[in-house]
Amino acid sequence: MVQPDEEEEEEDYMSMVFVDTPANPQHETSLQRAARKRREGEARSRIKSKAEREAEAEAAREAALSTALPSSNKGFKMMAKFGFKQGDSLGKSEDARKEPVQVNIKEDRGGIGLESEKKRKFKETMAQAAKEAKRIKATEGDYREERKQEAKNKKDERDLDNAQRIAERLAEQEFEEKNPGQTYQVPLKDINVLWRGRTQRRLEKEQDRQKQRELHNTLSSRLSTSANDEEQDDDSKIALGRDLAPFYTSLEDDDLEVGSDLMIFEALPAADRLQKVTIFLREKYHYCFWCGHRYTDITMDGCPGVTEEEHD
Template sequence: MADSDSEDDYMKMTFDDAPKDPQHETSLQRAARKRKEGEARSRQKSKAECEAEAELVREASLATALPETNKGFKMMAKFGFKQGDTLGKSETAQKEPIQIEIKEGRAGIGVESEKKRKYQEMWDQARREAKRAKEEEGNFFEERRQQQKERKAERDLDNAQRTAERLAEKEAEAENNGGAKEQHLTDINVLWRSRARHQIEHEHDRRLKNELTNSLASRLPTLAQEDNENDNDSKTALGHDVTPFYSTLENELEDEDPELAEFEALPVSERLQKILTFLRETYKYCLYCGHVYEGATMEGCPGVTEEDHD
């Protein structure tokens, strides 16, 4: 058994049957190698490859420290310079050499910085214009919202004035047992007096237009002699009436109304607020609810303004 252990285990035996490389290059291998080297030398490198090789050489040169055998290093060493130190007495000075920036193109020195400055100005101008456009857009939408809000307030004001006028007329008819009482323009409440004035102006314009249409004879030249025996209608028919056709409409409108002018000068929202408050306090009526409440507290109404009813 011992003899068998001392013998080599055939399972662990290795056989090196792989062919070994020849120690000497054959003529075929030499010819192939020379052919490849010749092709590599004869191939003209591209511009990108030349620039890449030059970049590698430059980086390798910059990464290599100045050897102590260099004449320049020996001269600096006489003044106390050591490898890794900064030049001069300042300890915060730059230790690494200034990086080389390869200038590309044929433009003069400073052109790139000028281009960068112009581009920066263009970007700044574009940002300012975009900001201004955004502000103008915001102002435009804000103005549109404000205009829509004012138009809505004007419609609400007209509805409130019409409602107040109708309720006041009903109350006056009830007091006069169904009869209408003629009122002077200044006796009408200033909250809806403008409606009455507009009606009078509209009626004035209508009558004026009718008289302009129906008074052609009064504008014709008077050729016949005046006849005192004819009545006024005959004179007008014959064109003898020289009285101006608009005389019947003179002084029909009231004089200036300072109280109404002062009320109309108020903003629409303030006028609307006044008449809404009047309707609630006098008639217990809410314009936005469209209902007349019984109690003075108007229980169930959310508020005075339209926003309260949203």
């Protein structure tokens, strides 16, 4: 009978040691060998790309430049005879170059001076581009300024027409207050030059409309009686009131005269004409065009100023 102290101690599984499986099998099977040779053949037969070849050449060049000559090198032995030691500089000067000259690989087929010529042309192109950009910027600034001025001129023309309309209306009211029961009728040459041009343009439009109406009425009346007119002589037409008078005779001799003072005033810029009309409204009728209000006296208490900017 085996004693308890003589019983074999059971092996603890926590203390078991596992042997790593070898990375490469000791014995290669035929299938493994065939697969390995196929991979090696494919690797040898694969044509490397240009980028891969350049990368390998660059790596080999850097490795060669960064590796010092070994003492067994024939060139190193020749320099050692002249006192050269590893890490020293060549020549008598201690400040001489210790590292080899860096190699700059020229990959294109251009001449040696082509790079400097390209740089010069590039600088010229950049300078020309900067000059052109500056010119375009100046042109754009001028264009924006012109558009801004055009918009201001159009606004001044609109304001001028409104100011002239107000001045004309106030003048009519003043005439009716001084002449009760009478219609405001003033010859064109006697109208204030500040709004005479506006009145003249309105009268010209009225004349054009009147001529069109008379022409239409005359043609209508003649077409309606054309059949009977062909059978009548001139005496009969005169007796019936259908003489040979020309069209729209009522206004053909009524020419609108343009005074020299109006021509001088119309030649001024719109802003200057507007200023003259607004000042006239203030002095004559105590009316501020920018406020849109007629004050009781010349002091015009409450009005910010004379110009539009003062009313902003």
